[in-house]
Amino acid sequence: MAIKILIKRRIPENVREQVCNDQIRRLRKLAVVQKGYVSGETLRSVDHPDLHLVISTWLNAAAWNAWEVNPERIEIQKQIDALLGKPTEYEMYEYI
Numbered sequence: 001m002a003i004k005i006l007i008k009r010r011i012p013e014n015v016r017e018q019v020c021n022d023q024i025r026r027l028r029k030l031a032v033v034q035k036g037y038v039s040g041e042t043l044r045s046v047d048h049p050d051l052h053l054v055i056s057t058w059l060n061a062a063a064w065n066a067w068e069v070n071p072e073r074i075e076i077q078k079q080i081d082a083l084l085g086k087p088t089e090y091e092m093y094e095y096i
Contacts, residue, residue: 001095002038003061007054008089015083020052023080030072031056036063061092 011019024042031037038057045051058064067073068090081087 001060003058003064003095004093005054005056005058005064006091006093007056008091009052009054009080009084010050010086011052011084012050016050019080019083023076023083024054027073027076027080030070030076031067034063034067034070036060036066061094064092 009019020042028040028042031040036059038059040054040056043053043055045053056064058067077088
């Protein structure tokens with residue numbers, strides 16, 4: 001059954017271009033070719049412009065878990081978290 005992953009980041013303006021235009025785009029390019037990837041969208045809060053949300057859809061939890069432990073993804077994610085000064089938050093949701 002398909003799942004949704006909510007990925008939350010607070011991205012300060014001083015690193016926004018580097019994180020959004022460089023690192024997150026690199027992640028997206030890698031994700032779209034992963035087995036089980038369905039779709040994704042990236043949103044920014046209107047009320048809190050530093051709050052960014054990625055909604056990623058995967059065929060199942062196993063597909064997401066395989067991507068989550070991908071060494072390339074882990075390395076890029078480490079770079080993002082280092083720029084942000086805190087870890088990215090992840091939540092997995094399933095359809096009911």
